[in-house]
Each structure stands twice: as C-alpha cells, then as structure tokens.
Amino acid sequence: MNKAAFFDRDGTINIDKGYVHRIEDFEFIKGMPEFIKKYNDEGYKVIVVTNQAGIARGYYTQKEVDILHNYINEELAKIGAHIDAFYICPHHPDFTGDCNCRKPKTGMIEQAIKDFDIDVKQSVLFGDKPWDIECGERCNIKSYYIQDLLNEYSEI
Template structure:
C-alpha cells in the first residue's frame, strides 16, 4: 500500500483567486512547493483534490483547468517536485450549467474524489494526510479516515 499527501488546490497550494484557470494568475503559497517536494522525497503520492465550480458555471473549460495543472507540475519540476494526480469535481448542484448541474458524490465535502484516489493508488489512509483551507476539505478527508489539517 502507498501513503499519500492530499492537498486541496485553491487557497492551499496556490493563492486564492476566484475561479483560477489562467496561468498568469497562478501564485504558489510560500513554502508549499517545498512541502510537496518533502512529501515526494519521503515516498508519498501527492494528490490534488479540488472542487472546480468555475467549470460547472461555464467560466472556463476542463481543458483550461488541465492546462493550468500541467503548468503547476512544470513549475514544481524546477525544484524536483511533482504532483502524482489531480482529481477534480466539475459539478455544482445549484449553479451548474447543462451536464455539470449534478448533485454528485465528488464535490467536497462528499468523499468521492478521495475515495477514487485511494482505490486508484492503493492508499493506506492510516499513513496519509490531507491539507485544506475550508471546512469541506477537512470533512471530506475525515470521512475517509485521513488525518486532515487546516492550513
């Protein structure tokens, strides 16, 4: 089994920007790239779990978000760090448009993204940790039995 460090994205690894998708708007929170590298170096899978209501609302596309995620990994690579996987929820039960207006199991505080990552990466939750900046991040991690810390 693997151990994992789960991170929320907005407000946890990058400075909060409402509906971030533009590369030029990305700014890492000080010390976070180095923290990610520390977990990489210590054998943890580093996994992002992020609600992306901007997709649901039609503000940007899934491809816009994937482009930003590729850029995040390119920036982390400069210090020898990386994110193993990005899990995202593009849904919103009230403000979603079209196929994105869904009351899903992946939107935090529901645990769907974390549960999928646990399955995909054979994660030992007792050896794992989650970092988030919102109550719903912590709730989702705790529902999966993961030590969850507010940053």
C-alpha cells in the same frame, strides 16, 4: 499499499483569487513547492483533490484546468517536486445537479484510494476550508488546515 498526501488546490497550494484558471493568475503560496517536495521525498503520493465549480458555471473548461495543472507540475519540476495526480469535481448542484465528488463528499478521495492503492491510516490531507477537513475526516485521513502548518514550517 501507498501513503498519500492529499492537497486541496485553491487557498492551499496557490493563492485563492477566485476561480483561478489562467496561468498568469496562478501564484504558489510561499513555501508550498518545498512543502510538496518534502512529501515527494518521503515517499507519499501527492494528490490534489479540488472542487472546480467554475466548469459547471461555464467560467472555464476542463481543458483549461488541465493546461494549468500541467503548468503547475512544470513549475514544481524546477525544484524536483511533483504532483502525482489531480482529481477534479467539475460540478455544482445548481448547474449540474448533485454529484458524489464535490467536497465534503468523498468521491475524489475514494477514487484516488482505488487508483493508487492508498492506505488511509498512513495518509494526510491539507486544506484551507472546513469542507476539506470534513472530507478528509470522513475518509479517516488525518486532516490539517494548511494555514496552521505553513506557519510552523516557516519558523523551522
């Protein structure tokens, strides 16, 4: 089995500017590439789980999100870091009806657990919002507010 570090995206990996989908609007939170690399080096699968209701709202397409995610991995590669997989919820209940993947629902993590043979007991989740933490905890994954950890990390 594998251990995983699950990451929310907006507000956790990059500054949340609201429906970020253009490369020019993407800005890593300070220290995040190195933080991700630490988990790569320790043998974790690094997996992003992100609600992207902007797709349901018609603000941008899945294809644009994929392009942005390729860019993120190109940038991370510059320091030898990478994200193993991105799971996206493209839904919003008002536009596409209910789904089982919009956090705090657990569909994305459950799919990742199957795809990567993840052991939840060895895994962690980082997010910036209560629904991230709730989602992780529903899956019995230790879940942390990234704000708290990056403060500690930058003091090391």
